[in-house]
Amino acid sequence: MKDQKEEIPKRFRIPDGLWEKIQRLLPPQQAKPQGGRPRNNDRRMMEAIVYVLKTGVQWKALPRSIAAGSSAHDRFQEWNTAGVFQKLWRAGLLEYEKIVGIDWKWQAMDAAIIKAPLRGCANRFKPHR
Structure with a gap:
């Protein structure tokens, strides 16, 4: 039988060094009383989550060779509730700060607010025409 890891494209695999750092942030597994x-393997689920985030594919359209979409989404929800992704973001910022440096005194926020293209006056239904 093929190793399932072979099915994940290389660009979506998590390198061993990064996985060791991510693994420390994961909550302990709950024992199932029944x-x-x-x-499912935590690393496999994280790679499936990375695949969805990088490609923008819907959870249900996740290739089965990578993971079941419902399983990956459940794990995403579990880890999101546990704050794993916030901890990962913070750890990444702190490591970047150590290596490159971040000027914490200066930050900027950027946002764009635009009207929905089909809701504007120019595209509105005009019954008099």
Whole structure:
């Protein structure tokens, strides 16, 4: 049988060094009192989440060779609730600060607010025409 990891394109795989850092931020697994199916591999689920975030594919359209979309989405929700992604963002900023440096005294926020293209006056239905 093929190793499932082969099915994930290389650009979506998490390098070992990064995985060690991510793994420390994950919450401990909860024991299932009634047993059931074994929990999916955490690294596999994180790679599936990275795939969805990088490609923009819907969870249900996630290739089955990578992971079941519902399983990956459930894990995403679990880790989001546990604050894993906020911790990961913070750890990344702190590491970048150590290596390159961040001028914490100066920050800027950028945002764009635009009207929906089909809701504007120019595209509105005009019954008199």
